[in-house]
Amino acid sequence: MFNRDRWQEIFQTISKNKLRTFLSGFTVALGIFIFVILFGLGNGLKNTFESFFLNDATNLIWVYRGRTSMPYKGFKSNRQIEFKNDDIADIKYNFGMYMDYISPGINRNQKIKYKNEYNNYSIQAIAPGYQFAEKVYLMEGRFINEDDTQNQEKYTVIGRLVRDDLFGKKSPLGEYVDVGGSMFKVIGVFQDDGGDNEERRIYIPYTTRQLMDKNTDKLDQFVIGFKPEIGYTGAMMFEEKLRQFLKDKHQIHPDDRRGIFIRNVADNLQQNQQFASVLQIIVTFVGLGTLMAGIIGISNIMVFVVKERTKELGIRKALGATPRSVIAMILQESIFITTIAGYIGLFAGILILNSLGVTLEDYFIKNPYIDMQTGIFATVILIIFGAIAGYIPARRAARIKPIVALRDE
Amino acid sequence: MIEVKDIHKSYKMGQNSLKVLKGINLNINEGELVAIMGSSGSGKSTLLNILGMLDEAETGEYILDGVLIKNLNETKAAHYRNKFLGFVFQSFNLINYKTAAENVALPLYYQKTNRKERQEKALAYLQKVGLGEWAGHLPSEMSGGQKQRVAIARALAAAPKVLLADEPTGALDTKTSYEVMDLIQQINDEGKTILIVTHEEDIANMCKRIVRLKDGVIIEDVKVEQVRAAQYVQ
Numbered sequence: 001m002f003n004r005d006r007w008q009e010i011f012q013t014i015s016k017n018k019l020r021t022f023l024s025g026f027t028v029a030l031g032i033f034i035f036v037i038l039f040g041l042g043n044g045l046k047n048t049f050e051s052f053f054l055n056d057a058t059n060l061i062w063v064y065r066g067r068t069s070m071p072y073k074g075f076k077s078n079r080q081i082e083f084k085n086d087d088i089a090d091i092k093y094n095f096g097m098y099m100d101y102i103s104p105g106i107n108r109n110q111k112i113k114y115k116n117e118y119n120n121y122s123i124q125a126i127a128p129g130y131q132f133a134e135k136v137y138l139m140e141g142r143f144i145n146e147d148d149t150q151n152q153e154k155y156t157v158i159g160r161l162v163r164d165d166l167f168g169k170k171s172p173l174g175e176y177v178d179v180g181g182s183m184f185k186v187i188g189v190f191q192d193d194g195g196d197n198e199e200r201r202i203y204i205p206y207t208t209r210q211l212m213d214k215n216t217d218k219l220d221q222f223v224i225g226f227k228p229e230i231g232y233t234g235a236m237m238f239e240e241k242l243r244q245f246l247k248d249k250h251q252i253h254p255d256d257r258r259g260i261f262i263r264n265v266a267d268n269l270q271q272n273q274q275f276a277s278v279l280q281i282i283v284t285f286v287g288l289g290t291l292m293a294g295i296i297g298i299s300n301i302m303v304f305v306v307k308e309r310t311k312e313l314g315i316r317k318a319l320g321a322t323p324r325s326v327i328a329m330i331l332q333e334s335i336f337i338t339t340i341a342g343y344i345g346l347f348a349g350i351l352i353l354n355s356l357g358v359t360l361e362d363y364f365i366k367n368p369y370i371d372m373q374t375g376i377f378a379t380v381i382l383i384i385f386g387a388i389a390g391y392i393p394a395r396r397a398a399r400i401k402p403i404v405a406l407r408d409e
Numbered sequence: 410m411i412e413v414k415d416i417h418k419s420y421k422m423g424q425n426s427l428k429v430l431k432g433i434n435l436n437i438n439e440g441e442l443v444a445i446m447g448s449s450g451s452g453k454s455t456l457l458n459i460l461g462m463l464d465e466a467e468t469g470e471y472i473l474d475g476v477l478i479k480n481l482n483e484t485k486a487a488h489y490r491n492k493f494l495g496f497v498f499q500s501f502n503l504i505n506y507k508t509a510a511e512n513v514a515l516p517l518y519y520q521k522t523n524r525k526e527r528q529e530k531a532l533a534y535l536q537k538v539g540l541g542e543w544a545g546h547l548p549s550e551m552s553g554g555q556k557q558r559v560a561i562a563r564a565l566a567a568a569p570k571v572l573l574a575d576e577p578t579g580a581l582d583t584k585t586s587y588e589v590m591d592l593i594q595q596i597n598d599e600g601k602t603i604l605i606v607t608h609e610e611d612i613a614n615m616c617k618r619i620v621r622l623k624d625g626v627i628i629e630d631v632k633v634e635q636v637r638a639a640q641y642v643q
Contacts, residue, residue: 004524005518005524008524009518012506012507012511013506016506016507017506311502312504314502315502315503315504316504316515316519317487317490318461318463318490318496318502319490319491319496319515319516319519319563319567320487320488320490320491320492320516320519320520320567321487321519322483322484322487322488322519323483323484323487324484325519398483399483401463401464402463403458403463403464406463406498406502
């Protein structure tokens with residue numbers, strides 16, 4: 001193995017047969033490269049998935065409104081459903097035992113201005129419970145509290161990126177920002193693992209928003225945090241009862257699927273976990289498939305290489321090469337090439353994955369990666385199979401009588 | 410040097426078996442230059458392959474330099490070939506990606522000679538065949554005659570007991586053939602035992618002994634007056 005002469009012999013064959021070396025090396029490098037990329041992208045998809053559904057609380061029921069699609073009790077179809085403050089009170093009254101908190105939501109996009117800096121951000125008018133629903137972490141100050149909503153205070157909690165945009169390094173606490181014409185006092189700064197979009201918004205008390213909207217009592221949506229101990233079945237039951245209650249209250253036909261939309265995170269969570277495991281299986285299959293293709297590729301090339309060298313091997317045998325030395329030469333050469341090429345493919349793949357970083361986030365691929373172990377394992381597998389694939393034809397070539405090999409033109 | 414007793418060999422062609430050698434008896438002493446002649450199908454190449462341990466006889470005895478060659482496994486045969494025999498082929502059989510010197514050094518590599526010695530010997534043998542300046546050239550850059558001379562240098566490099574040449578001039582024109590034969594005669598003059606398979610009378614006459622084969626048996630075995638090739642070579 002560490003015979004200098006043999007290595008010299010191998011380097012010579014490698015360098016004098018560049019096409020052959022390139023072909024077998026390229027097959028292996030490509031196989032590993034594709035494996036790493038696909039596996040990494042698969043992992044990225046999984047990451048996106050997890051960050052989508054795991055950065056918010058999982059005991060949530062979102063309630064949205066829409067337009068009816070059926071006439072009912074004298075109302076025409078296509079009627080816009082409106083939520084009002086009394087809906088909150090009614091839900092609290094009827095379903096209090098299932099709930100931890102409820103928060104309404106009214107969303108607007110408006111210009112926010114501080115001194116000369118301004119930009120458009122999403123302004124979410126909410127109640128204190130929203131902090132738990134979005135899993136908001138406060139970096140400075142405090143969140144909106146019950147007193148703020150009660151007194152319709154012009155207070156706001158701003159996202160980390162909003163602070164960066166408007167205030168730079170300065171602490172914004174106690175400063176006033178202009179939100180659509182009204183001045184709001186900044187009482188807190190938050191961060192959110194849900195991504196940049198969720199840190200590019202500000203929160204204000206929903207009551208203040210209603211006051212700004214000509215003292216209306218209308219609401220856009222609710223989010224309800226149910227008690228985790230009611231479990232999956234409890235959550236499903238709660239959802240169903242809530243749906244019936246709201247349909248009844250807003251005079252929506254029981255069979256109408258449009259007037260009210262309810263998204264139950266508990267239900268989504270279970271589906272999503274199933275989906276994630278299916279995703280994992282697909283990623284694994286893709287990986288195995290690529291490896292198989294690589295193995296078949298390198299096997300073909302090895303058969304071809306040995307076939308091409310039959311005559312040369314015959315000459316070597318006539319000159320006194322033993323079958324062992326013939327096999328050893330072919331194997332050592334093939335293992336050498338596949339090892340080098342395999343690692344080139346591995347590192348090229350990892351390099352590409354790393355350079356991708358966040359660029360594919362729009363395609364739901366977040367932080368694609370492959371752990372070193374998997375990568376090296378795949379490379380070693382390919383090297384071993386490359387060696388086996390080389391050994392079989394090499395053994396046959398070593399057994400051929402030199403006279404037969406020499407006749408081979 | 411070579412002792413062959415009652416050698417038989419047949420090839421299986423589907424159901425039938427074709428008898429190629431039907432009892433060959435041959436003794437060759439050290440320093441002889443023997444031409445084995447015969448038309449195609451006479452079994453001359455088969456005989457040479459058996460003598461070269463590239464093929465094995467079915468029955469009969471083959472003693473090379475006092476060693477009985479029988480039931481060899483591939484590894485053993487490789488060792489014997491390397492130690493006892495040098496081959497020269499009609500189609501030269503040089504390794505095309507190796508230079509002349511590297512081709513000549515190859516049998517020494519399999520003898521586990523160290524590198525420096527290999528290079529020195531290879532160069533010395535190339536000089537001996539008059540190609541010292543061509544050491545660094547690839548076979549593709551040489552003429553047929555030059556290639557055959559490299560092949561002869563390679564066959565000699567391992568210092569074999571016997572040189573076996575299968576139609577060494579078969580792919581060469583007359584003039585080059587005589588040059589190659591001149592070289593072979595010189596090597597023979599130094600005492601090397603050489604066997605040449607040929608079907609050309611003029612080449613055979615440049616040997617010291619002619620063995621004629623027909624249909625797998627020796628029909629004639631005569632010593633001849635050697636024609637020196639040097640007189641045709643300027």
